[in-house]
Amino acid sequence: MSLNDDLTAVQRSLDDLDRSLGMLEKDLDPGGLDMRRVRTDASHLRESFALLRGTRPAERPAPEKVTIPDTPYDRSLWSDAEDDEGLGARDRRAP
Numbered sequence: 102m103s104l105n106d107d108l109t110a111v112q113r114s115l116d117d118l119d120r121s122l123g124m125l126e127k128d129l130d131p132g133g134l135d136m137r138r139v140r141t142d143a144s145h146l147r148e149s150f151a152l153l154r155g156t157r158p159a160e161r162p163a164p165e166k167v168t169i170p171d172t173p174y175d176r177s178l179w180s181d182a183e184d185d186e187g188l189g190a191r192d193r194r195a196p
Contacts, residue, residue, distance in 0.1 A: 108154055115147050 102110075122143060129136050 111150060112154075115143075115150060118143055118146075 122140060126136060
């Protein structure tokens with residue numbers, strides 16, 4: 102799915118939630134504390150999603166692929182190294 106498809110699916114789900122809450126209010130006390138809390142939470146969710154939808158990231162290009170050869174590395178690259186990896190410089194001591 103693309104980002105746009107995902108955002109559309111979330112919007113449909115929020116719309117379904119509102120419809121379901123409307124049907125639920127018919128059976129429950131619409132002015133009751135629990136129903137008001139659920140309506141407030143649904144409203145906050147809708148507002149948060151609207152903010153998220155407004156800050157969509159730009160489409161990122163595919164990462165560049167780097168080919169790594171199967172040939173062994175040239176050992177001369179490390180023969181004159183000043184430091185041994187992880188051990189520090191040869192003429193210094195750890196504190």
